[in-house]
Amino acid sequence: MIKITVSASKKYDVIMEQNALNKAAELLSQAEIKSDRKLCIITDKTVNSFYGKESGILWQNLSQAGFRLYKYVFEGGESNKTMSTVTAILDYLADNKFSRSDALIALGGGIVGDVTGFSAASFLRGIDYIQIPTTLLATVDSSVGGKTGVNLKAGKNLAGAFWQPSLVIFDPQVLQSLPQHMILDGIAETIKAGFINDKTIIDEAENNISIGDNRFLTQLAAKAVEVKRKVVEEDERDNGSRQLLNFGHTLAHAIEKCSNYRISHGHAVAKGMAIVSAAADEMAWTSVPCAGKILEILKKFNFPLDCPYSPSQLTEAALQDKKIRGNKITLVIPESIGKCRLKTIATDDLEEFITCGMDALKGM
Known part of the structure; x- marks a missing residue:
């Protein structure tokens, strides 16, 4: 296991470990994210088909640990990295009565991470979120550092917030599903x-x-x-x-x-x-x-x-x-x-x- 601790406005660990998806609940517990919380997994349709299914190892591991799980799936791509996607996520969280003691999980690449992070920064003026990047790019770039945001018509990432995650989990096995x-x-x-x-x-x-x-x-x-x-x-x-x-x-x-x-x-x-x-x-x-x-x-x-x-x-x-x-x-x-x-x-x-x-x- 590789552990890198980031000491920013919030202190958190970046964990890199083979089969980390199968021990996500344990890693969340070590980060003081307790299983009495609601968790909303936010992902896109492509990543959901690989790692977000209710029958998959991540969902099973978290649910067996006692987390109350929800999921929001949106279309991937830069064209959906927008305020309208964030608004839809915020409405979903409100409809399901998420509170400041609950948390989000960004399961996917950089677009999912940015959208989820901005949603976490915005909902109730800030709730916890966990980054689980499923691409090498997101792992080394957007999952760490707390920059979140979405695109406007005028350009990329023009709306956003600085909001650090509570934990970053990278499982190298996700690389097997990526094209060159x-x-x-x-x-x-x-x-x-x-x-x-x-x-x-x-x-x-x-x-x-x-x-x-x-x-x-x-x-x-x-x-x-x-x-x-x-x-x-x-x-x-x-x-x-x-x-x-x-x-x-x-x-x-x-x-x-x-x-x-x-x-x-x-x-x-x-x-x-x-x-x-x-x-x-x-x-x-x-x-x-x-x-x-x-x-x-x-x-x-x-x-x-x-x-x-x-x-x-x-x-x-x-x-x-x-x-x-x-x-x-x-x-x-x-x-x-x-x-x-x-x-x-x-x-x-x-x-x-x-x-x-x-x-x-x-x-x-």
Whole structure:
């Protein structure tokens, strides 16, 4: 078992253990979530068919421990990561007389986790929730750190709240149900964490690209979560160093929006990291060239790095990003392998920056 303790506004553990779904009640008890509570499992239709059924190991384990279980299932996908989904969940909780002593379980990927977390933060001004991520991406990214939210028409994650979970449970066996492209989504985020603050992640990813090895993926995930833990504990509210976790994300969110979310988050992050690192090298903003190493690793995992959108299209989408403050935007720039820094530029210079990166990639 791997246990990582996050000491933010709420202290909680991230548990990574094979067959953890079959001992969820025990793990909840250790986190002081007692079996006299109501629990509402919130999930999407795809994940429900794998892990949310009443006959499944998670439901059976919790119900046998005495928890009173409810379930809310919604359609998956970014198009349903909306306020209307949150409102429907809140109505369901109210109709079933949930109280502040009860809790929610986010069972699924990042969309389920974000929606559930925002619902938990909103219902009765805040109730407990547990993250049980079923994708590698959610495990290393959205399940830890307390950022919750939904999309608005103008852009991604523009409505939300900081609300830390009470526990995070990752069972590596869930990776067996994921297609390769979804594993790659998570690997992109672990590579991001490595370039931010842990060169050993880069070394391990470089020397072992076996995406079918659950032990290897769990070790990478634990290292990535450890990077996130350090940053979240230092800057929980995202006013300073936590912005380092956005390496590649300003452009990734723009790419996702331009594609109407047909390009997945992890694949968009890979493209975003490539463009940003190429531009940073070209503009001599790095201590040592970084783009070559980033491209080398991403190509080893066969990430498609071409971007089908123009700098002007990406700029227009990026200028609606929540990270913009006034006429400034803060970018995350790789300074060396395993170290990034923040650099604020004028929004008027963003298109030039993106153009520089995309042009540089053509010659690499």
